[in-house]
Amino acid sequence: MTVGDELLQLAHAVGEPQRELVILAEGNVSARLDDERMLVKATGSSLAASGPDDLVECRFAPILELLDDPTAFEGGAGDARVAEALLASRVDPGAKRPSVEALLHAVVLSAGAGAACHTHPIAANALLCSDRAELLVAGALFPDQIVVLGTESLLVPYVDPGLTLGRRMRDELRAFADRRGALPKVAWLRNHGIFAIGANPAECLRITEMADKFARILLGTLAVGEPSFLPDAVLDRIDGRDDEHVRRAILDAAR
Numbered sequence: 001m002t003v004g005d006e007l008l009q010l011a012h013a014v015g016e017p018q019r020e021l022v023i024l025a026e027g028n029v030s031a032r033l034d035d036e037r038m039l040v041k042a043t044g045s046s047l048a049a050s051g052p053d054d055l056v057e058c059r060f061a062p063i064l065e066l067l068d069d070p071t072a073f074e075g076g077a078g079d080a081r082v083a084e085a086l087l088a089s090r091v092d093p094g095a096k097r098p099s100v101e102a103l104l105h106a107v108v109l110s111a112g113a114g115a116a117c118h119t120h121p122i123a124a125n126a127l128l129c130s131d132r133a134e135l136l137v138a139g140a141l142f143p144d145q146i147v148v149l150g151t152e153s154l155l156v157p158y159v160d161p162g163l164t165l166g167r168r169m170r171d172e173l174r175a176f177a178d179r180r181g182a183l184p185k186v187a188w189l190r191n192h193g194i195f196a197i198g199a200n201p202a203e204c205l206r207i208t209e210m211a212d213k214f215a216r217i218l219l220g221t222l223a224v225g226e227p228s229f230l231p232d233a234v235l236d237r238i239d240g241r242d243d244e245h246v247r248r249a250i251l252d253a254a255r
């Protein structure tokens, strides 16, 4: 199976309406092809109905150069330049237009991830649009959460989607990687949605599913009282326990 096939499988899975992760043309998926190129979903198409021509091959360089350019800005003529850079990044000039969120995918994949999946899940967004969004990064509620999402994830403040968010995301990912020695499995974007960050599309699906389950359970705990997070000692023990590693391996083998 090619990377494109794997990416379409991921797009179709997260696009299933009963999952409540995206509606209309919301969300996008991407995968790194090599150090210079990625495949990313085109703008305007629904994840559920994506076909091979909805995946656009783009080079990182034109996008990363734009993020680095201090004269590039958001709004008006700035937006036109972003659109121009996204079009210029396409390997095939006849390919569809990449989503503006391709900026974020370029940031995540060039930071070392193999694939990324961005959705606007109802449960996660209920929390991300509330004044209690910090609870999403306050700890773990159940062991399987730690197996799939790790012990720490990233909460990104709300900034204008596009150039500003791309730059902010890059800074946040670098700071997280410096502190933890690896990228987060999930980035929670306030008032927006989530980014699953994995080695491949199959891992991105598992991360998206677990992040959604965690958000739903967290919402449930808030309906009956306050969340009771696992103590730090339990977190460390589970993260380092042999049988959990075995389960991690089984999860990887099952993809």
Ligand SMILES: [Zn+2]
Residues within 6 Å of the ligand: 027, 101, 118, 119, 120, 192, 193
């Ligand atoms: Zn979005």
